[in-house]
Amino acid sequence: MNLIEGIKSAFKSLYINKMRSALTMLGIIIGISSVILMSGIGNGIQSTILSDMKNSSIGNFSVEADMENKKYKDRDKLKISDAELIAKDPRIVGANPETTQYIRYKLNENDVWIYIVSSTYGGEKVFPLTFLEGRSFTKKEYSEDRPLITIDHLFAKELFKGKSAIGKTLTLKTVDSNNIAKQKTYYIVGVFKNPTGSDSPVGSLFTQKLVFMPLNKLMKFKGSNALDTINAKVKDSSQLDDVMKDIKEKLELSRTKDIYKIKKSDEVDSFSKILDKIQLFVLAVAFISLFVGGIGIMNIMLASVTERIKEIGIRKAIGARNRDILTQFLIESIFLSVVGGILGVIIGICLGNLVGILIKIPPVFTLKIIIISVGVSSFIGIAFGVVPARKASLLNPIDALRSD
Amino acid sequence: MINIKDMRKVYSNGKLELEAIKKVNFHIKKGEFVAIMGPSGSGKSTIMNILGCLDKPTSGEYYLDGVNVSHLDDDDLSKIRNDKIGFVFQSFNLLSKLTALENVTLPLVYAGIRKKERIKKAKKALESVGLSDRIHHLPNELSGGQRQRVAIARALVNEPSIIMADEPTGNLDSKSEEEILEIFKGLNKNGTTIAMVTHEPNIADHCKRIIRFKDGELVGDERL
Numbered sequence: 001m002n003l004i005e006g007i008k009s010a011f012k013s014l015y016i017n018k019m020r021s022a023l024t025m026l027g028i029i030i031g032i033s034s035v036i037l038m039s040g041i042g043n044g045i046q047s048t049i050l051s052d053m054k055n056s057s058i059g060n061f062s063v064e065a066d067m068e069n070k071k072y073k074d075r076d077k078l079k080i081s082d083a084e085l086i087a088k089d090p091r092i093v094g095a096n097p098e099t100t101q102y103i104r105y106k107l108n109e110n111d112v113w114i115y116i117v118s119s120t121y122g123g124e125k126v127f128p129l130t131f132l133e134g135r136s137f138t139k140k141e142y143s144e145d146r147p148l149i150t151i152d153h154l155f156a157k158e159l160f161k162g163k164s165a166i167g168k169t170l171t172l173k174t175v176d177s178n179n180i181a182k183q184k185t186y187y188i189v190g191v192f193k194n195p196t197g198s199d200s201p202v203g204s205l206f207t208q209k210l211v212f213m214p215l216n217k218l219m220k221f222k223g224s225n226a227l228d229t230i231n232a233k234v235k236d237s238s239q240l241d242d243v244m245k246d247i248k249e250k251l252e253l254s255r256t257k258d259i260y261k262i263k264k265s266d267e268v269d270s271f272s273k274i275l276d277k278i279q280l281f282v283l284a285v286a287f288i289s290l291f292v293g294g295i296g297i298m299n300i301m302l303a304s305v306t307e308r309i310k311e312i313g314i315r316k317a318i319g320a321r322n323r324d325i326l327t328q329f330l331i332e333s334i335f336l337s338v339v340g341g342i343l344g345v346i347i348g349i350c351l352g353n354l355v356g357i358l359i360k361i362p363p364v365f366t367l368k369i370i371i372i373s374v375g376v377s378s379f380i381g382i383a384f385g386v387v388p389a390r391k392a393s394l395l396n397p398i399d400a401l402r403s404d
Numbered sequence: 405m406i407n408i409k410d411m412r413k414v415y416s417n418g419k420l421e422l423e424a425i426k427k428v429n430f431h432i433k434k435g436e437f438v439a440i441m442g443p444s445g446s447g448k449s450t451i452m453n454i455l456g457c458l459d460k461p462t463s464g465e466y467y468l469d470g471v472n473v474s475h476l477d478d479d480d481l482s483k484i485r486n487d488k489i490g491f492v493f494q495s496f497n498l499l500s501k502l503t504a505l506e507n508v509t510l511p512l513v514y515a516g517i518r519k520k521e522r523i524k525k526a527k528k529a530l531e532s533v534g535l536s537d538r539i540h541h542l543p544n545e546l547s548g549g550q551r552q553r554v555a556i557a558r559a560l561v562n563e564p565s566i567i568m569a570d571e572p573t574g575n576l577d578s579k580s581e582e583e584i585l586e587i588f589k590g591l592n593k594n595g596t597t598i599a600m601v602t603h604e605p606n607i608a609d610h611c612k613r614i615i616r617f618k619d620g621e622l623v624g625d626e627r628l
């Protein structure tokens with residue numbers, strides 16, 4: 001019996017048991033469609049949320065003083081003048097002296113964390129922001145004493161429910177270095193697009209509530225004039241390593257060696273690493289369901305062998321060889337899993353687009369994952385089909401004929 | 405054509421051993437119509453299975469068309485069954501989901517014959533048993549006699565050396581029984597060798613020769 005005859009006869013016997021074939025396939029369909037769905041959504045999140053971050057952070061690096069180091073002395077503290085020194089390098093676009101502060105804020109009865117980042121004049125050169133409403137601080141406002149802030153658009157949406165945030169106030173509480181609680185009310189002058197944020201509910205899990213405040217005001221608010229970091233950016237990212245080395249040397253010229261840690265911006269990398277891990281985990285779960293689907297195929301094929309013992313006996317009596325019977329059953333299980341796999345891909349893509357619309361992240365389906373899924377499902381068809389097919393092929397024709 | 409030499413068949417089930425066939429010798433020549441008779445437990449079904457290459461003897465030789473088939477492996481036996489043997493069973497053993505024509509073409513599928521040729525041969529075989537007008541019927545749309553005729557067509561379609569019939573009329577009414585026996589006689593007249601297991605003397609009387617078994621031994625061989 002050749003292959004085409006085998007496929008025809010497998011198709012016929014599956015067609016005769018339509019309901020059972022469909023239910024068996026369902027296991028594979030669910031497995032494959034969840035693999036496709038999960039990877040599509042995962043890739044969608046990666047590309048939507050991370051692409052902006054990635055583009056804006058190429059060539060960025062940060063300078064920090066390692067205060068935990070035993071050799072650290074007071075003179076090693078990062079100062080605004082250090083940022084000016086770095087900015088003087090012609091290969092540098094800009095250098096922002098920066099301090100940050102996490103504070104708790106009561107938002108709709110929930111405690112949330114707000115990340116306050118200092119802002120300096122011209123800081124957009126290193127860390128560009130898009131203002132959706134209002135404006136950034138003016139040069140004058142950086143030196144004035146008025147309590148002004150800008151906030152990100154997602155935080156603004158949560159605070160003011162779609163109404164304009166401009167001119168509204170935000171009261172922030174903190175505990176200063178002398179353990180004295182204090183609070184201050186700030187006026188919002190601008191709303192910028194959250195660079196890591198997304199409108200989608202999934203994206204918001206990873207989104208920080210960002211507040212920008214002129215550097216001197218944040219220092220005052222914190223009660224400390226220490227800088228956390230200097231964030232800088234090079235013009236040509238291929239020179240980044242050279243520039244980082246030169247800056248380290250320059251900073252160490254008059255101070256303690258090996259105190260300064262200069263790192264390429266890895267915020268995006270670590271963020272995408274977390275996403276990768278989450279995606280891997282979800283895919284593993286999806287593959288487990290695929291495995292369960294495979295066991296379903298094996299189960300049904302074993303039942304089908306038992307049910308069709310007589311048929312096997314008849315086929316053998318009239319001349320079917322062991323391998324003809326083996327091929328027949330194997331083709332049936334491969335057919336189930338391959339067709340199930342293809343349907344799974346189609347359903348997965350449809351579901352992915354549907355979920356994508358709901359969470360406002362367009363899914364990204366790669367050819368690679370589609371090929372892998374169909375490959376895995378065909379493999380499952382073979383792997384889980386072999387046991388029943390072998391069982392069928394090795395049946396003794398006399399016993400098989402005698403059974404009812 | 406069939407030559408059985410010192411054949412024994414022992415079934416062993418752990419400790420228990422049952423000698424179903426005890427050292428049997430006989431020939432069947434081309435063109436014979438042989439009835440194999442005996443009470444149940446006499447070993448006639450075992451002989452039938454071995455003659456039909458569904459089973460192997462424990463010892464002794466079985467020559468079919470000059471080939472010693474007693475030591476062949478499963479696949480070679482399948483090929484012999486496909487080429488040289490046509491089966492007709494008491495319970496018809498048609499595939500219930502296939503039409504009469506598809507059932508009859510099945511041996512040709514395993515013989516690797518092309519579709520056009522298969523259908524031509526199968527139609528011819530069905531015609532020879534008088535079922536030309538029923539070729540697209542499923543077995544459960546046919547009467548018992550018609551089903552058995554489909555089974556005979558299937559047994560014939562590969563032009564086998566011998567047709568093995570195991571109580572072919574056991575499930576049939578007397579009218580159908582008559583029909584089937586007439587078909588067998590007609591086939592035999594045209595040169596087909598037939599071996600038929602039966603326990604009914606009136607059916608055996610249609611044959612040209614009767615071989616009798618009792619307790620695994622050949623106890624009688626008469627020509628009518």
